[in-house]
Amino acid sequence: MSYEQSHLYRLRHSAAHLMAQAVSELYAGAKLSIGPPIENGFYYDIDFPEPFKEDELVKVENRMRELANLKQPITRRVVANKEEARALILNGHKPEDEPYKLELLDAIPDGEEVSFYDQRAIDKQGKERSFVDLCRGPHVENTSEIKAFKLLSVAGAYWRGDVKNKQLTRIYGTAFETKDELEQYLHNLEEAKKRDHRVLGRELGLFMFSPRVGTGLPLWLPKGATLRHVMTDFLQKEQVKRGYEPVVTPHIGNIKLYEKSGHIQTYRDKMFPFMEDEEKETYILKPMNCPFHIEIYQAQMRSYRDLPVRYAEFGTVHRYEQSGEVTGILRARGFTQDDAHLFVTPGQLQEEFIGVVDLMQTVLKKLGLKDFRARVGTKDPGSDKYVGHDDNWTAATQAITDACDQMQMDYEVSPGDAAFYGPKLDLMIKDALGREWQMGTVQVDYNLPERFELEYVGEDSKPHRPVMIHRAPFGSLERMIALLTEQFAGAFPFWLAPTQIAVLPIADRHNEAAIALSDRLKDTTYDTRALRVEVDDRRESLNKKIRENQRMKVPYMLILGDKDLEAGTVGVRDREKGDLGAMTVESFLSNL
Ligand SMILES: [Zn+2]
Ligand SMILES: [Zn+2]
Structure with missing residues (x-):
């Protein structure tokens, strides 16, 4: 019912x-x-x-x-x-x-x-x-x-x-x-308020907004930028393993490219106003990266032996969301997609699609998000906001559902949720409060290859048309960081935390030892990256420093005083379990 x-x-x-x-x-x-x-x-x-x-x-x-x-x-x-x-x-x-x-x-x-x-x-x-x-x-x-x-x-x-x-x-x-x-609902509402990424984002120093910059245009602060680096670094490594190649493309492009792609006809209300230069050429601020990647594909002759081609870019795009709909970084006007476009032969489509879904699942698991379901967004037959022939849509939708069946993945079909050029599979994530978020997406597209007349030379030496896969496992960095912030109430898992360890000297005379300890920790690799360590040498009481670092949800505090210097130990504090007592740095590190 x-x-x-x-x-x-x-x-x-x-x-x-x-x-x-x-x-x-x-x-x-x-x-x-x-x-x-x-x-x-x-x-x-x-x-x-x-x-x-x-x-x-x-x-x-x-x-x-x-x-x-x-x-x-x-x-x-x-x-x-x-x-x-x-x-x-x-x-x-x-x-x-x-x-x-x-x-x-x-x-x-x-x-x-x-x-x-x-x-x-x-x-x-x-x-x-x-x-x-x-x-x-x-x-x-x-x-x-x-x-x-x-x-x-x-x-x-x-x-x-x-x-x-x-x-x-x-x-x-x-x-x-x-x-x-009712009580449970009101409790969840209170919890949601406490976890609101807009509030936590400010408190934790992740990002800010300024009316002088503009609505929906986030400024990333050092801690938030660090978080982005850790996430992109992780995904980049996964992608290299899976045969993706990086590309970088500009923020603006000639409108003609977007006329050809169909963006101007179907996407205009989501675009910033156009720009015209002295030579009367019109440029637009890109709302999507696809046409640029297509240009790169098309710049040389492709043989079936070159395919699949997988171009990945952390591409910043801008979309003109209505000011009433802008919500922190969850729905911003400027954001960075963990975008990639795969150009594949029709015969490779299923395997590549499954490969993409596997990557998305790997990413979600690593981020600690286990509760997700799949939704297949199809064309709304009554709407005219789509490009391409019906048989292309049928083939693309079939490819997605076949791949889901082969992976034995349950999915739900949602008419009207397709992209304008093709159907898609979205991963919907349930957060700690039972709210659902639409995150990673993968789309199968026969239409843009046709509009741009993309080709590769087949085994039969004749030209053939490739199929495109668009995908973004995070959805966007902004969306994923908003979700993670609310999911963990700001207490990011250790590998993600912008500051992983805070070293707290009790008095000024312990500062030197604190800096030496921090340097040593920074030379230590954890999860393929150097540990991120800060020394809190402000002239404040130890209690205040502990409170402050607790509020910033730093996973571990290492406290250094006279006794520790004598015994060669540190006092370890865990943000969840509290005081863990004194131990040597070696045993702290081996416990990580
Ligand atoms: Zn009524
Ligand atoms: Zn795309």
Whole structure:
């Protein structure tokens, strides 16, 4: 049963109505518009006469509880025609008091059933309390079913989502079947807030944003840049093992290239404004790397013996996301894809595709992400945002599902989630709080090779057309770092941590020994890279230094004092287990 058909969905819809009833009682002149259930709760958009503040939510919530306890039966009522509906909406008010509901009524096609939901009861003082709302339903049967609910936040929302319209107040809430489920959800929300990569990114010194730079354009700080290096270094080594070759391409390119690829026709609304130079040539800031890699492929004659060709680039691209949709580095306007394009013969397609999925699985495992599932994004038959012939799409989709079957990998098909040039396989990752993220992607593409007339000389000495695979195991560095930050609440696994070890001299007289220890550690290789070590020689108390490094989620602190210098040991502190006692540097290193 889908969520839309579930009791929970009806319950949340009824909770939205209950909130609207409470608001109507509490705020004379508040005009209601729409109030649907949504993924994790519900909202209602309301036009308040005075600005509504978040601290008023408690008041509304209390009134909701009182109304729920009146055990109002919720009944459906179908009216005969729009006049009757109009009268019911106005209920003695003037049309200007109910502009939104009347507009909604007008939008209902003639001849279609118009229904209302009605909830009413007599309260202890003998007064009738009632609420009637134009609504398609369905709802639960009685307000007493709405037991576990909470109002969460307030936001602005334009009527009908149009910035030219009036901005209304959107009140978000949630409801669950049981109090336990509600508690669990609220707990997860709190956890998610603590793990928010935008907050942790700043606290841990990973990245920043500046209004002087621009919306959605991150500036990477030393710790974040280090994290990126560790990740790219790891992936690069894996790729070299698997026969990838590095390439580097520019940030801008002539628009003609992107006209040929089809980006301009299908991708324009996601692109930054174009640039024109003195010779009247138009350039664009690249939203994807593919056309450049295609140019490199095409620059020389290719024989079947040269294939597969695998070009990899950590390519920074820019996409013009709507400012309201920009979310930290999860959805930024500039980001770096761990991109690669494989040019293969049709006969090599399946094996190469499986090789790519294997690489993606290796990457996720290394990053400590085990809970993932596969989704095959196919073309939406009703949409015109795709390029290429149907048989190309069929062949590409078949190649993906065949490869999944051969790997015995379960997948789910999602129509409309394809790239504009071909279907794709996405790996969806569930994080520590059960939220799902779309990460690595691999796409099979017959269309760009056709548009660019790509060729290789086959065994029969005749020209043939290669197939392209586009892939990005991280998705992008930004997306993956956002996920990892929230997954680990900033406590990255040891191999990834920007600072792996902090050396803490207790007093100034231990600084020299601390620096010597740090130098020695930096000469030590861990996981193919030198250990990343910092000496915290600030003139602060040891406690403060420990607190600070703990807050920065440094995996190990090595503390150096008089006793240690005498005994030739260090005091080891683990960010999870706390004090591990004194040990020699050798035994610390062998325990790593
Ligand atoms: Zn409704
Ligand atoms: Zn591509």
